[in-house]
Amino acid sequence: xxxxxxxxxxxxxxxxxxxxxxxxxxxxxxxxxxxxxxxxxxxxxxxxxxxxxxxxxxxxxxxxxxxxxxxxxxxxxxxxxxxxxxxxxxxxxxxxxxxxxxxxxxxxxxxxxxxxxxxxxxxxxxxxxxxxxxxxxxxxxxxxxxxxxxxxxxxxxxxxxxxxxxxxxxxxxxxxxxxxxxxxxxxxxxxxxxxxxxxxxxxxxxxxxxxxxxxxxxxxxxxxxxxxxxxxxxxxxxxxxxxxxxxxxxxxxxxxxxxxxxxxxxxxxxxxxxxxxxxxxxxxxxxxxxxxxxxxxxxxxxxxxxxxxxxxxxxxxxxxxxxxxxxxxxxxxxxxxxxxxxxxxxxxxxxxxxxxxxxxxxxxxxxxxxxxxxxxxxxxxxxxxxxxxxxxxxxxxxxxxxxxxxxxxxxxxxxxxxxxx
Ligand code: UD1
Numbered sequence: 381x382x383x384x385x386x387x388x389x390x391x392x393x394x395x396x397x398x399x400x401x402x403x404x405x406x407x408x409x410x411x412x413x414x415x416x417x418x419x420x421x422x423x424x425x426x427x428x429x430x431x432x433x434x435x436x437x438x439x440x441x442x443x444x445x446x447x448x449x450x451x452x453x454x455x456x457x458x459x460x461x462x463x464x465x466x467x468x469x470x471x472x473x474x475x476x477x478x479x480x481x482x483x484x485x486x487x488x489x490x491x492x493x494x495x496x497x498x499x500x501x502x503x504x505x506x507x508x509x510x511x512x513x514x515x516x517x518x519x520x521x522x523x524x525x526x527x528x529x530x531x532x533x534x535x536x537x538x539x540x541x542x543x544x545x546x547x548x549x550x551x552x553x554x555x556x557x558x559x560x561x562x563x564x565x566x567x568x569x570x571x572x573x574x575x576x577x578x579x580x581x582x583x584x585x586x587x588x589x590x591x592x593x594x595x596x597x598x599x600x601x602x603x604x605x606x607x608x609x610x611x612x613x614x615x616x617x618x619x620x621x622x623x624x625x626x627x628x629x630x631x632x633x634x635x636x637x638x639x640x641x642x643x644x645x646x647x648x649x650x651x652x653x654x655x656x657x658x659x660x661x662x663x664x665x666x667x668x669x670x671x672x673x674x675x676x677x678x679x680x681x682x683x684x685x686x687x688x689x690x691x692x693x694x695x696x697x698x699x700x701x702x703x704x705x706x707x708x709x710x711x712x713x714x715x716x717x718x719x720x721x722x723x724x725x726x727x728x729x730x731x732x733x734x735x736x737x738x739x740x741x742x743x744x745x746x747x748x749x750x751x752x753x754x755x756x757x758x759x760x761x762x763x764x765x766x767x768x769x770x771x772x773x774x775x776x777x778x779x780x781x782x783x784x785x786x787x788x789x790x791x792x793x794x795x796x797x798x799x800x801x
Contacts (some may be wrong), residue, residue, distance in 0.1 A: 382773035383801040384784055386743070386761025389793035392629030396786050398617045398661070399425035400610030400634045403485055403686075404474050404572040404780045407549050408579050408610060409433045409633060412442070412455045412662065413482040415457055415558060417605035418747075422452040424610060428778040434472040436465060440479075457605075467493040467524065473778075477505055481530060481550035484517050485557040490528040494521070503709075507547035513540045515554055515562065535560030535599055543568040543593070543679045549576055555597040556585040564595040570680040571640040575611045582606045614640045614702060615686045616780060619755050621664050622690035625653045626697060627742040630665035631790050638662050647673055647691075648745040650712050672700030672737055677707050689715055689756035695735040696724035697763045704733040715753030718746040722757075722764055745801065749778035771801050 400423035410433070412419040424430060434444045434453070440463065443456040463483040470476040470493040483490035495503065509519055509526075515538070517530040535558050540547055547570040553576075555562035567573070569591055577590030583606050586598040617636040624631050625648065636646060638657040645655050651670040656663050672695055677685040685708040695702040696719055706712050713733055716726050722744045727735040743766035748754025754776035761768030769774075773796055776783055784796040 382796050382798045383760070384757055384758050384770040384773055384776070385795050385797055386770065386801040387766070387793040388762060388764060389627065390791055392627050392631050392792060394790040395632035395634050396620055396790050397634040398612045398620070399423070399781050401572055401575070401613040402427060402615070403545070404575045405430060405610045405682040406433050407478050407572065407576050408608065409437060409453070409455065410478045410482050411553055411576060411579055412437070412457055412605070413440075413461065413479060414486050415555065415603035415605050416457055416459055418454055418456040419605040420452055420454050420607040422607065422609040424451065424453045425613065426450070427781050427782045428774065429473055429475065432469060433476070434721070436469045436479065438466065439466060439469065461487065463490045465485045465490075465492040470495050472534055474503060475546070477508065478546060478553070480508065481512065483554035484512060484528055484530050485533060485554040488530050492526045492528070494524050494526055505546070507540055507542060508550045511540065511547055511551040511564070512554055514538050515551070515558055516682050517554070533558035535562040535597070537563040537565065540564065540566040542566070545570050545573065548573055548595070552580070552587065552590070552595065552597065553575060555599065556580050556587065556603065557601075558597075560599055562597040562599070564597070565593065567593055567594060567595045568679060571611060571614065571637070579606070579608045582608060593763040611640070612637055612720050615684065615752065617641065617662065618644055618687045619690050619759070619780070620786070621648060621653065621655065622694050622756070623759050623762060624664050624790065625651065625666050625670055625694045626759050626793060628666050628668070629791070630663070632658065632660070632666065633662045634660055636662040643681055643695050644687055647675055647683060651694065670694060670698040672698040672702035672735070676705040679708070684692045685709055685712060686752050688712065690751040690759060691693045692716065692726070692733060692735060693719065693756040693760045695737060696726065696741060696760060697739075698737040700737055702735045702737070704735060706731045714749045715756060718749070718757055719760055721746055722760055722768065724760070740765055742766065745769045745771065748772040748775040753775055755780060755783065758787070758794060761794070769801050
């Protein structure tokens, strides 16, 4: 348990490195289950969720080592694994469910504890299971565990009712070793899906169309281990963009990919934040008060739901009224009560938040409810008078490497303390 202590400071200045994408690396790590041998992933962030995925792979009998330079992972999958994801680990990280597809693909069986809800509401996996069933998997449920079997996976067409990121990934990883051709229609188009497909193709898979709504996979007999560099984390990049929007200043996000964030950058431009891609990343600058905009979260290429908490923090301090509509996770407004404790003027109506910008927030003790909301509360503290203490830092540490240190390196007054708040 730790807490962030945040005080308003000067304008931000300097450059900050953007780490590997959490939502990509977790799936790439799961995909290593598909091939025997030693895989190497580069640009792997030091975050708690990666540690949980390491624990999960190790619990299955896979060997995982950090490279001596700290930047990568060497993952050795032996001929045998225990194809099981136990409750203690799935409960710590819901994304553990992405081992289901590769385990079925490589071993024809899996036992995976059912993921529960999380801090922003219930998270069904019906689309994952329906898609895998269409490929020939059979499921039974007992004692909170999914028992999955597939004598043989056969390629087929799967039309997803919603472009779910996790379901698309599970299907993709099951389909690469299936017999025949699988077509995933209404597939999720997130950059992390394209990264997973690039990794699989490098391993010898035949995947076409990842990053579009139709992904075609021609099954192969065998895959081989390879080396792969994880794409930069667009949500971490968005968080630092929001930091400069709130505190003002001029920063360079080293390694950030603006082409993964087009819609967000357009919205931030409307708010008055200036950004421009450079050879080495993304430059951003902001001076004066931002203007309010309306925002709706949508599957990629829309504005990601993961950006929303930091956008709401920005809108809390912007000039005007912004209406934020959440279209993916209905309960993802829980942190708003914490922002209101800091003096934000936000009203929730169903899946809409009406955010009336105030000139200054007021520092207060608040609690991080999840990864992105916790980061948003830290940023709100940069635009608040006095001291803000954000408790339950472990949520933020699930997805951000050295968040306080990176903010400090561009001039923010943020520290992470492990002593009781
Ligand atoms: C991933 C990301 C998460 C991000 C989300 C949407 C990871 C580890 N997490 O989560 O950070 O917020 O994408 O961009 O990559 N749904 C169903 N049935 C299913 C699956 C999903 O109804 O079987 C619904 C969900 O309830 C939600 C929507 O589909 O309303 C989107 O979920 P999905 O895209 O699957 O998100 P995740 O993969 O869980």
